[in-house]
Amino acid sequence: MTNSGRHFLQIPGPSNVPDSVLHAISMPTIDHRGPDFKELFSHVLTGMADIFGTANQVVIYPATGTGAWEAALVNTLNSGDEILCCETGHFSSLWKAMAEKWGLKPTMITGDWRTGADPEKIREALEADSDHRFKAICVVHNETSTGVTSRIPEIRKAIDETGHPALLLVDTISSLGSVDYRHDEWGVDVTVSGSQKGLMLPPGLSFNAISDKALAAHQQSTLPKSVWNWTEMLESGKNGMTPYTPSTNILYGLKESLRILNEEGLDNVFARHIRFGKATRAAVEAWGLEVLCTNENEHSPVLTAVVMPEGHDADELRAIILEKFNMSLGAGLSKLKGRVFRIGHLGDLSDLTLAGTLAGVQMGLQLSGVKVDPGGLDAALDILKHK
Template sequence: MVQNLNPATVQGREYLAIPGPSVVPDRVLRAMHRASPNIYEGALVEMTHELIPDLKRVARTEHDVAIYIGNGHAGWEAAMANVLAAGDEVLVPSSGRFGIGWADMAEGQGIRPRVLDFGSHAPWDMARIAQTLADDKTHQIKAVLAVHVDTSSSYRNDIPALRALLDDLKHPALLMADCIASMGCDRFEMDAWGVDVAITASQKGLMVPPGLAFVFFNDKAAAARAAQPRVSRYWDWAPRVDPDFYAAFFCGTAPTHHLYGLREALDMIHDEGMTRVWDRHAQLARTIWAACERWGSSGAFQMNVPDPHQRSHAVTSLRLQAPDGARLRAWVEAHLGLTLGIGLGMSTADDPKGEGFFRFGHMGHVNGQMIMGLLGGVQTGLTALNISHGSGAIEAAARVLAGR
């Protein structure tokens, strides 16, 4: 029988442990808590120009970045609007819901997606991707739409290997990477990896509320933009990266308070250092995996991605026997103030509604005590609900975090 906890146990600050929007630091919230500024001249204009090089440092690029008011889906559409036209064909290798979603958005723009769907429980099959590209003798495929980390399945896909395939085959397709879940969490290096277009958004590793999308692009992508017969006035990145007046940065009124928050978030990232940010996410992910492996030693608990080398450092997709995933999420939120992510787009033949799936978000503004609190909360929920699981999870996580 489940025992109800004292209502006092849900007081205090709640913990949103979903894979975006992520926890917004108090520093960012304070920076945003101000009166509206002058959007025509002065400090805001100067600050915006200063944001650009710091954004490019996060993406590890010397090339251009355009800022859009919108979410990650807006970033998808903006990127495609600049380099693809109706009737163009794109290749979309998919290891989860977001590869399928990007392909669907392409189709809505009149672009023809060729989807290689590897499901939500398997990584990319590089041999199949290579064969598809090799068979494209006349280079009808104009771009490869590649999701670096699929937030639904938590697979981290091999972008450098995809670049190597394109180079080995001398295929001219643009390599376009969705880094919405990965940038600022998992290692990503746009220029070193040969990515032509990279897309991210503000609400995950960048630690800012939802509302900004960023599209980074290199000279090859800029040439593709120049060859387009037309580009939507709003999505066109050319005036945004070389504006003749401030409002052209955003094709209208600036997202003023998001910019203040972004300035503070970028300061936090670069004060820590990108390599240290990646290392922190990697260690916290290993801490979570250690606990999950112990929970999975008995019962139905399992990680969706069995190979640690293919797991994201920002999100972990998990499974219990249905409907225990949904029960666990509901219990820890109601009794502990801890919110876990839903099993977005995840299902199996024996669990068509995905009620066994759930996710941990561990991206952006997270540290050791937050992760241990997350794990302790899940342990409490598993115990309260009598869900079968292995023992020693918290001790295993503590050893990883302690470096033992």
């Protein structure tokens, strides 16, 4: 049976793309060595520096966030370097695995996938590293697999108090443009991000924001790099150009998404996402279910991971909701497979869209035989109707 109405894409990214962004992407392709492109690229470079909160030039790659992960590593480190990683979920584990492929030696601070990177454990690891073997610390700001947001300012404070010189590398792939983030103010050395979440674009662009300290490390880095080389990207970017073919049409979309974010105002964007997170958690708790994140100070504003009761499979629930209500929810990843489902509430999202999403989840839970309090939706609406 064909469902009427639009599909509800409520995964935690790729997120919904606004119509005006889609229209911008459909502009005729231009000469990426001509003056129109120079104007476009210079505009989005400036706009992205504002989004990151940095005075330095940002690098924009025609790649997904995985490429920007790799760029952060190969531009700052050397083969055999030891790094400190923080296990907060599926994606922090993947970043560690990538580092191993590059001949780096990561030490993982283990976690329970229900809390963020622990500033005190990072402090302890650095205090024990009197020889300064760790050259970098890798942290995922918003762990998309768990709905947990790590406290980057507290982590920076812990690093500073130890006097350790390690670089701080932070993944904001699912938080940038939706959650308050300040690259310069928080003392981050490399921030990694991608286009398909809070920036409301299709996958295809990724970013590095770079501190002066990271640039100095880049000058000493001997890991192989060609596509990801900051030197070539930054030199070209100064002139509004790229060293190789860019994702021209998605850059048109980026210009429009930056306009949308700035028109709403970033503070308003962040507040809206916080409110959506509160409304979603209110529904989950009223249903009598459990939010995966257990730390009140680390709940993600962009997604909520929900633990299924014993005897129920999250993927079966997702299949029912897709079939009956034409809505996609995020799956549990790796060791959370079948145990959680994830509700995305980020990007181009309104109060009514979220209300419809939660109504679909509530109906799906009831159809799948999960006993829930039907007052869950009302609990969310009580928050949504008071802006």
